Amino acid sequence: MSVGRFIEVIKPGMLTLVQDLGRYGYQQFGVPVAGAMDQFAAAAANLLVGNDRSDAVLEMMMLGPELKIGFKGCVALTGADLGPKINGSPVAMWQTLEVQAGDVLSFGGLKSGLRGYLAVAGGIDTPLVMNSRSTYTKAALGGFEGRALKAGDQVPVGSAEAERPAAMLAIPAELVPVYSVSKTVRIVLGPQNDAFTNAGLQTFLDSVYTVTNECDRMGYRLEGPSIEHVKGGDIISDGIAFGAVQVPGHGKPIIMMADRQTTGGYTKIAGVISVDLPLLAQSKPGDQIRFKRVSLEEAHELLKAREDFYSEISEMAAAQPIDAVVSLSSMNAEIISTRLFRLNVAGAVYDVKVEEVRV
Amino acid sequence: MENELRLAPSGDLALVASFGNEISEALNTKVRGLMLALEKVKVDGIVEMTPTYCSLMIHYDPLRIGYEALCGKVRDTLGALDDIELPEPMVIEIPTLYGGDYGPDLDYVAKHNGLTVDEVIKIHTSGTYRIYMLGFTPGFPYLGGMDERIATPRLETPRTKIAGGSVGIAGAQTGIYPIDSPGGWQIIGRTPVALYDPLSDEPILLKAGESIRFVPIDQATFDRLSREGRSGTTEGRV
Known part of the structure; x- marks a missing residue:
């Protein structure tokens, strides 16, 4: 230095x-x-x-x-x-x-x-x-x-x-x-979407959820309609990805963020796609969230487009002085x-x- | 084996390969096998893997490998598992000083189970404990295989600070706290070996799929190993 x-x-x-x-x-x-x-x-x-x-x-x-x-x-x-x-x-x-x-x-x-x-x-x-x-x-x-x-x-x-x-x-x-106080974030279902009833999945996809005061770098707890499980929200602990939407027994979603633990024992109904995680990271208590289902292929196309954007910017930054x-x-x-x-x-x-x- | 495999996405950057939904050595052995085999065949696009009780989370880069292609690699690797030579699981010895200031709940664990302190130590050190996975805090091992005779409920009021290295019992589980943290486990001893040293080349000593054994030591050995750091452990590896 x-x-x-x-x-x-x-x-x-x-x-x-x-x-x-x-x-x-x-x-x-x-x-x-x-x-x-x-x-x-x-x-x-x-x-x-x-x-x-x-x-x-x-x-x-x-x-x-x-x-x-x-x-x-x-x-x-x-x-x-x-x-x-x-x-x-x-x-x-x-x-x-x-x-x-x-x-x-x-x-x-x-x-x-x-x-x-x-x-x-x-x-x-x-x-x-x-x-x-x-x-x-x-x-x-x-x-x-x-x-x-x-x-x-x-x-x-x-x-x-x-x-x-x-x-x-x-x-x-x-x-x-644009960081609006009401936003739609896209998700791909899984890995435990089959732990929820059809009604539960509909609740998740059709409802508006509100970011609670319990939101930090580890996770965002949301308030809103309870998502119905087939039989409980506990599983044998498995891995947790950035943006995983955990739903414990109480039925309210918790989105796992950057400081998430690596493993956890709650059912995960879906995962927020990478390109929409920044929208969540910019959400604060009281903000409203809706979830929209997309295919994994679509999520990956969006990711590729973002990657192209990064490449263009870095090429420009490295252009002739x-x-x-x-x-x-x-x-x-x-x-x-x-x-x-x-x-x-x-x-x-x-x-x-x-x-x-x-x- | 292959027909029990279930593959599912977790977001757009991870794939979960699960082998079932129970805590068993058989399933955990499959998790370990798949992870080691994938490491060995070196699949381009796998960023890292998180093994857990009965599933393996594979973090991947979709710009380098697509989801379906990765699923194919996982199935192929699993199908060829018998032909892939994997290292034998290690048993890592954890030297532990039981009781006294380092194990304030040892007497309670003995009393609760109608045993003497020496019997508790003997039972605890005679087991081999499988490391099913690491999680909760950096380096925290989820261990299986504790003898029910020393099972003891958690403290009613958790302690605000448990020193790193503390060895404890919670219900029918035993474990080690890698770093200072709050917790409600019954603390029966402490190891001088650092399970977690972020500045070391090998920041975390334990690995999922391997096993540990506790070895009783006296204060002098504890002090010597504390001074020597990790060097004391290497000789303890079997």
Whole structure:
């Protein structure tokens, strides 16, 4: 770590954690995957600053932290709109931002969603523990000393290849997720859908469920009509995937999230498909959820489309460097050229605008 | 064997291969066999696997292998299981200091079952316990095979902190707490061996499908093994 390549925590916010895309390979030993709750926002933030999408970012819940940036470089903010500001002025989300040593990043207040992400060019560089930087607080594992950030912490940042990525990027507005308080998430049935009566399955698919106060990184308990089992909600413990919809004997669904235990003994009626998990990760108590059944093939097609989107963004970020001084933090910048990239995502065409500017 | 296999998706990134719905060594042996065989044939697209009592969760990358193709690989591998050489299950010895400060409930377990403390230790150390799966907390083994003569109900009021390494009994089960955690098990002893060491090359000592045996040790041995860390265990492996 070179001198100054750290982020100093002035105020920690409600729950600010170092997360990457998760700790894989240890579920057989009972080690939860953890990782970013909203994997799309975390990956997008990384790609916007020229990182690998699996680099570590900061996940900031509801009330953002106040952070002092110790170096010149690039950052990107994605996920929930926590009202981000740099040196007191509002800044845009879902695009590359240039920062200077001494800049203070703060947050005015939650506007939509629940979890915001901050990626820094070079990545958050806390030690790898079991091949991941993700924080699993229950076992004080990974991240920054296995815990949420506290005031005074100096969070190390890895060295970036350049002070800025080859291109200043923005996710096109049409592709920026909208975190409404009422949403439909798509599921594939299984693995224990046969443990439910037909009436129970209909209840699950036709009802509106409300996110309760018992929702955290481990799971979301929902309130709503009880889902009827054939004979009880207990099974011999089996594996739990991200997004598994568990239904214990009381009939109310619990969606298992990033910090889920690796195994559990309740029937799982369905699994939320990967591309819709970010919508859940951005849900908060009182939000309404409907479930819509899709085929596994459809889920995989959606996943492939998302993968194509990631590839396009990382290719752009790795494009030839622009010689001119680039700064998007200057509102009066003169645009000297604009490059458009056409993305084909899930059958729809989107244009990504890359602006080369002179300050 | 193949006709008992049931395959089902769990979300769009995992496949569950289940062999039945009961806790038995026979089913758990199938789970272990399938996992080891899949590891050996190296199926591209399998990210990792979570073995449990009677099923194997296979986490896969659908960009590298489709669901149906993966199901085919699982069936093929299972069909060829007799021809795939698998390592014999290991028995790992867990040196344990019984009673005293490390086993505050040992006297209660003896009293509850009308036994002497020495009899409880003898019964507990004479068993070989299959590790059906790991879960609950990192490295926590779900063990089978405890002698009913030392079965004891959980504490009425769980303790807020049980030290990592504590060996306990809950109902007809025995287990080891890998890390400090709250819990209601009757604590009868403690092992100096770290079951969980996140910074080690082998962060978790135990593996599903293998077995453990408890070996009684005295305070001096406990202290020596504590100092030596994991090196004391290696010689204990059979």
